[in-house]
Amino acid sequence: FRSSSQYRIWSFTKEQLKEKREQLSSKVSALVREKIERFLAENNSQLSNEEINEIRNKAIPVNAAEELQLITLYAQKIQLFGNKLRLPTEVVATAVCFFKKFYLETSVMEIHPKEMFFTCLFFACKSENYFIGIDSFASKVKKPKDSILKHEFRLLEGLKFTLMNHHPYKALHGFFLDIQMVLMKKVDLNYLGKVYENCKNMLNASLLTETMYHYTPPQITLAVLLTEDEALCLKYLEVKFPKTAESSNSVGLYEKVVKIIRECQKDLS
C-alpha cells in the first residue's frame, strides 16, 4: 500500500486537503470574476442597470465548501446510477473515486459535474475490466457517445494517470475471515454474515466521505465494523493485538489502532 499511487499521490492530512481545495477554489474563483468583469466591460452598453446588478449579485463563484457539497451530491448520483445499471460494486466505487479525485484537481466551475458523470462511469468500467462498448454504454445511459468520450483524456490527466484503487471491500472480506479464526467459536457465524452485509452497505456510504484520503482501506473497514458492533470489533482487536510486557509502559498497537479507527469513525459519522 505504501508503494501504491493511492498512498503516494492521493493521501492527505485534513489540513492539506482543505488547503488544496481552497487554493483551487480561490484560483478558479479569481478567473471566474475576471471573466465576469470582462463580460460586463465588453457588454456594458447592451446591458441594463438591472441586468448588471443581477449579474453582480448572482454570478458569484462557489466557495470550496459549496464545491464539495456539489461533488458529493454528484458522487452519490453516480452510485445510484451505477447500481441501477447493475454494475459491480468495485466498478461503482472506482467511478466515484475517479470523480472525486478529478474534482480535487479541477473545479466544478471549470467543468460541470454533469459533463464528467458518465465519463467517470464508462472509464471505471474499462479500468476495472468490465468493458462495455461505447455504443452499448451510450444506449444504456441514453447519452450521445461523444459526450461520454470527449472528456476521457482530461479525466486521465486529472487522475494524474493513476488508475488503481484499493477499495475497502476486500479488507472487509479479509477481516470477516480473520475474525472467524481469532475469535473461534466465540462468534456466531450467521450473525457475522449479517455484520458483513451491514458493513458493506456502510462502506458504500463511506465512499462519499473524505475518509478515503485520510485513512487506509483497512482502517476505514475497522471503523465501520466498530460502528456496526463495537464489542465485536474491540474484542477482535484485543485478541489480535494483545498487550505485551514490552508495551505495558508505552502505547501498544491495540491502542494505536483503536485511536485511529475511532477518529475515522467520527469522520464517517
Next chain:
Amino acid sequence: DLHKRYALHEDKTYYDPFIKQLQTRKDYIASGFEATLVYDRMLTEAFT
C-alpha cells in the same frame, strides 16, 4: 513479508458460503481456482 499479521488456514475451515460453493464447481476446479488464493488475497488487503 516475514511478519504477516494473519495466519492463512489452508485446511479450508473458513465459513464463506459463496467461496465454498465456487470451490465445488467443475469449471472452477479445472481452471485452477483455489479458495485459499482468494482468502490469501483478502487477508493481505485487510492487513496491508
Next chain:
Amino acid sequence: LYSKEKKVGEGTFAIVYLGRQLEGTTVKRNVAIKEIKTSEFKDGLDMSAIREVKYLQELKHVNVIELVDIYNEKGNLNLVLEFLPADLEMIIKDSSILFTQADIKSWLLMALRGVHHCHRNFILHRDLKPNNLLLAPDGQLKLADFGLARSIPSPQEQLTSNVVTRWYRAPELLFGAKHYTWAVDIWSIGVIFAELMLRIPYLPGKDDIDQIDVTFRALGTPTEKLWPEVSSFPTYNKIKMYPAPSRDELRKRFIAATENALNLMSGMLLMNPHARWDSVKCLQSDYFTELPEPTEPSQLP
C-alpha cells in the same frame, strides 16, 4: 522534458520512439516513448494503454520495466519508459551470441523475480514471451508490455482465455478456462526456460488447435487422475492421448540441463494448474543454489 529522436516501432495503437530525457540542456538518459494513438480506438482510450498505465504506475521493481513519466501531447498519450535496447528473443535467435547455463540461470532468475513481484501485487501479466522480456544495458532483464495485464479477479468474474501468445499459452487457457490464476504466467516462463535451453521454440503450434496437440505431444495429455475435472472442458474429448515423457526422454531432449533444472522446468510445466509451482517455489528451487552460479547481469551477453 523529453525529445523524440527516432521511430523504432509501430503497432496498431502505438508508435514507439527512441528518445532522450532532458534536464535543461543536459541529456539525462535514453528513454523509449510510446505514443498511443488515441483516435484509433472507437471506444475511447485503448484498453491496452489503460492497463499499461494502471499497472506500471504501481509496480516498481528492478525486473519490471520502469514507467518514467506520462504526458499528453496534441491529444496523444505518451508513455515514457526506460530504454531497453534488447530482448531475450533477439539473444535466443542470434546464433552468433553464445551463452552458458549460468547465463540462462541468471535470466530465468530475473524473470521469475519480476513475475513474483507482479503476483505478490495480485497482478497477472498474461503475455510473457521472450520478446516481452527486455534487457537493459546493465544486463538486467525486465518484464515489459503490460497491455494484457490485469488484477487477479474477484471470484465471480469470468476471464477471457484468449490471452498469452499461442506458443506460451498454458493448457487451461487452451481448453478455454475462465477462472485461471497466476499459474498461466508460470507456464509461460517454463516454456521460455525450455526455449533458452534449446535455442528453438519449444511448443510452436501452427494454430490454436495445433497448439493443443503440440503441447500434449511434448508433455503428455493430462488425465482426470493428474488434473481433476480436466474432462469437464468441452474440447477435452476431442484431443489425442499422448503419454508424458519419461525423465530419460527429457534428459535426452535437454542435454545440458541438470536434474534440478529439469525438476524446475517440469514443475513450471505441470499440466494441472493446482499442482504447478508458484513463483516462490520456483525461486526457492535447488536449481538456483547449485553450481554454476547465475551470471552477474553486467556480464551477460
